[in-house]
Amino acid sequence: xxxLQVFLLGLIIAGVGMLIARDMWVPKLVDRILADESxxxxxIVATTSASVKSSPPPREGKLVxxxxxxxxxxxxxxxxxxxxxxxxxxxPYQTTLVLITNIVGxxxxxxxxxxxxxxxxxxxxxxxxxxxAQENGMLPRLxxxxxxxxxxxxxxxxxxxxxxxx
Numbered sequence: 060x061x062x063l064q065v066f067l068l069g070l071i072i073a074g075v076g077m078l079i080a081r082d083m084w085v086p087k088l089v090d091r092i093l094a095d096e097s098x099x100x101x102x103i104v105a106t107t108s109a110s111v112k113s114s115p116p117p118r119e120g121k122l123v124x125x126x127x128x129x130x131x132x133x134x135x136x137x138x139x140x141x142x143x144x145x146x147x148x149x150x151p152y153q154t155t156l157v158l159i160t161n162i163v164g165x166x167x168x169x170x171x172x173x174x175x176x177x178x179x180x181x182x183x184x185x186x187x188x189x190x191x192a193q194e195n196g197m198l199p200r201l202x203x204x205x206x207x208x209x210x211x212x213x214x215x216x217x218x219x220x221x222x223x224x225x
Contacts, residue, residue: 123182125183125214127180127181128215128217129151129178129217129218130177131219132219132220133150133219134225135147135222137224151176152199153177154192155172157193158171159190160187187205188208189204190203190204191204201220201221
């Protein structure tokens with residue numbers, strides 16, 4: 060019985076070590092493989108709210124083929140004032156999203172964190188992807204959005220979480 064406990068403890072330690080190592084070298088390796096110097100900006104707006112929002116401004120950097128976007132949350136006030144004074148406008152939302160694909164060998168979820176301004180970006184291989192909220196709780200809620208990434212194109216998304224405030 061004691062040897063089984065020692066063996067299981069060794070497996071747990073090895074598994075944690077592999078997770079830590081993967082987080083250090085896999086993202087860098089994937090970014091290096093997917094990095095390409097040619098770029099074409101193709102804005103594609105996908106939003107889960109009723110109104111279409113403007114595309115986020117492209118950021119400087121090496122994002123060539125992939126996705127970038129802005130995440131907001133709203134409504135932020137229980138009663139919207141007319142005329143709107145801007146205090147109840149949707150606000151940037153810092154959260155974690157899950158990116159899912161059915162590309163052979165790349166299935167599973169990729170976590171994407173937004174910054175304090177709600178901005179995110181990720182270099183991706185061409186293919187079909189779905190982005191959703193990491194948390195599957197009731198609120199705030201984000202309807203999953205499906206999009207296609209083409210070679211040397213960036214997809215721009217505007218995602219709005221429903222805060223549930225009414």
